[in-house]
Amino acid sequence: MSAEAKHSKGIWSVITASSVGTLIEWYDFYIFGSLATIISMQFFPEDKGSAALLSTLAIFAAGFIVRPFGALVFGRLGDIVGRKYTFLLTLVLMGGSTFAIGLIPNYKSIGVAAPLLVLLLRLIQGLALGGEYGGAATYVAEHSPAAKRGFYTSWIQTTATLGLFVSLGVILITRQTMGVEAFNDWGWRIPFLVSSALVILSIYIRLKMNESPLFSKLKAEGKTSTNPLKESFTKKDNLKMVLLALFGAVMGQGVIWYTGQFYAQSFIENVCKIDFGQSRTILLWAIAFATPFFVIFGALSDRIGRKWIMMTGMFLGIIAYRPIYQHFLDITSDKYKTEIVEQKEVVRTATLASNNMDSLIKTVTVRHFTDGAKFTETSSDSLYVATGKGALKPVVKLEKNVGGADYWTIIFLIFVQVLFVTMVYGPIAAFLVELFPTRIRYTSMSLPYHIGNGVFGGLVPFISTLIIEYTKTPENPMGTPLAGLWYPIAVAAICLVIGTLYLSNKVDENVRDDENEYIHH
Amino acid sequence: MNAIKRLLGILWLIAGPAVLGFLIYEAIKKNALPTSTSNDVLQWSIIIGIFIPIAIGFMIFGYYSVKGYYDLDDK
Numbered sequence: 001m002s003a004e005a006k007h008s009k010g011i012w013s014v015i016t017a018s019s020v021g022t023l024i025e026w027y028d029f030y031i032f033g034s035l036a037t038i039i040s041m042q043f044f045p046e047d048k049g050s051a052a053l054l055s056t057l058a059i060f061a062a063g064f065i066v067r068p069f070g071a072l073v074f075g076r077l078g079d080i081v082g083r084k085y086t087f088l089l090t091l092v093l094m095g096g097s098t099f100a101i102g103l104i105p106n107y108k109s110i111g112v113a114a115p116l117l118v119l120l121l122r123l124i125q126g127l128a129l130g131g132e133y134g135g136a137a138t139y140v141a142e143h144s145p146a147a148k149r150g151f152y153t154s155w156i157q158t159t160a161t162l163g164l165f166v167s168l169g170v171i172l173i174t175r176q177t178m179g180v181e182a183f184n185d186w187g188w189r190i191p192f193l194v195s196s197a198l199v200i201l202s203i204y205i206r207l208k209m210n211e212s213p214l215f216s217k218l219k220a221e222g223k224t225s226t227n228p229l230k231e232s233f234t235k236k237d238n239l240k241m242v243l244l245a246l247f248g249a250v251m252g253q254g255v256i257w258y259t260g261q262f263y264a265q266s267f268i269e270n271v272c273k274i275d276f277g278q279s280r281t282i283l284l285w286a287i288a289f290a291t292p293f294f295v296i297f298g299a300l301s302d303r304i305g306r307k308w309i310m311m312t313g314m315f316l317g318i319i320a321y322r323p324i325y326q327h328f329l330d331i332t333s334d335k336y337k338t339e340i341v342e343q344k345e346v347v348r349t350a351t352l353a354s355n356n357m358d359s360l361i362k363t364v365t366v367r368h369f370t371d372g373a374k375f376t377e378t379s380s381d382s383l384y385v386a387t388g389k390g391a392l393k394p395v396v397k398l399e400k401n402v403g404g405a406d407y408w409t410i411i412f413l414i415f416v417q418v419l420f421v422t423m424v425y426g427p428i429a430a431f432l433v434e435l436f437p438t439r440i441r442y443t444s445m446s447l448p449y450h451i452g453n454g455v456f457g458g459l460v461p462f463i464s465t466l467i468i469e470y471t472k473t474p475e476n477p478m479g480t481p482l483a484g485l486w487y488p489i490a491v492a493a494i495c496l497v498i499g500t501l502y503l504s505n506k507v508d509e510n511v512r513d514d515e516n517e518y519i520h521h
Numbered sequence: 522m523n524a525i526k527r528l529l530g531i532l533w534l535i536a537g538p539a540v541l542g543f544l545i546y547e548a549i550k551k552n553a554l555p556t557s558t559s560n561d562v563l564q565w566s567i568i569i570g571i572f573i574p575i576a577i578g579f580m581i582f583g584y585y586s587v588k589g590y591y592d593l594d595d596k
Contacts, residue, residue, distance in 0.1 A: 061567050064567065064571055065567065065570075065571065236585075236590065239581070240582075240585050240590050240591065243578055243579075243581060243582040243585065244582070244591070246578065247533075247578075247579065247582055451575065455571055455572075455575065459568070462564075462568075497529075498533075501522065501525060501526055501529070502526060502586075502591050
């Protein structure tokens, strides 16, 4: 076997070992988010006491706060001990905590210990994820030849999206197989427990891998950093690159990622009212079609440079988001549809309330449209015997199933957004790796990555929803649904300006400890 | 190009504390509402706590820009 063929075989083993583990870590991280509602019901009581605060901390905060800390803790370890053992440790921590979440007895069984354990394990998950990505990207990049670094590292870039894909798929299949009731009762534990088998397999694969050649060389020469944190963040030459990576690339990449894959799903489900199953299958299709483009743009970045591909992705997101989301609103509105009036169904049922006096009135109205859409409105009201009046504000739930053509239009529009994601995210691992020297690479690239994605990106749903809340007035109780897009648009626009002016499009020929000239045009 | 970078550095230098001031103002306004809960206070505290170091980082980035550390000929 020729040396080139041997190297090619070797690099694919490296990519497989790194990608499978990273994919599992993303899967573990996302199943918690996807099952947050069920987890809240299982581990947190309905009251507004301390357990509700723990719920907020566990579900809301851990994703933001802990990831950058994980980047610091494991980044430091990776630059001192080595890449291989550090990202083995993150995998064990992530897999162990995910498995343990699936075993925790619920709040009814062990009281406040349940939310405390969930919080603790969620924090470990966040820490582990903060350490994993930088290790995997660095490990692959340090095995890659310069001319193919973007292509090889782009496989690692597919894992975050595929992790989301697999988590949605496993949840949908489990829920479909066992029924909604059993799934909500105990079946939600299955996706957590399934993870352990995948983690064991991945640990086995990773154990057989060697340390990164660049790090091994550095270690043999006694040139590894003794204090990577100090070196990364107190030396001007390194700190300026960390700040440039964050504000000129990763901050914009983070908001484009979270808008295209999370906010889009949340918007079509909560604002457009597309039903649970359909909104998830839409995302699954869009991700399936778009995922190959991570590799395509990663490979393209080896030929034409990383910068302009990432900047183009940001620019397209900035100009396209508002028209795309306006189209979501139009396509799911009955204003532009023709109802088949003779097929309208109205079913009204009344059941006796638990006090054996009042009645619970439920009205289900199903409307069919010529384009195949079906809108189901369920209104629940109480009729009080004492007053003879209904509840002041009946609970109304609207679920829309869109017809064939509109279904595929929505898939296409989300696919376009994920395409923007692939442009900003496909080349970024190679870009970050080339920005920093080997001795502090793990630490230096992990922190901006997890601030950009965990904080700027992770806050997209929260801040966007908050902005919509602010637009609500007594005259306009629904607010302005598109107002939430101003947050990702503004962050991406600032990042686009900084990236365009300050970054270089040069592909670094070597990722060794030579003088880094990345900002020079 | 270097002149634009240095000039924009002043903007980044000011933007850090300005964004932080805006967040603190909004947090006070939001938490003063009668509908506010302890969860709102916690969420806003987390957000401001996270953005303080980021705002400081943005100021340092602005400072470095103004000083010309990102200029083409800087080594």
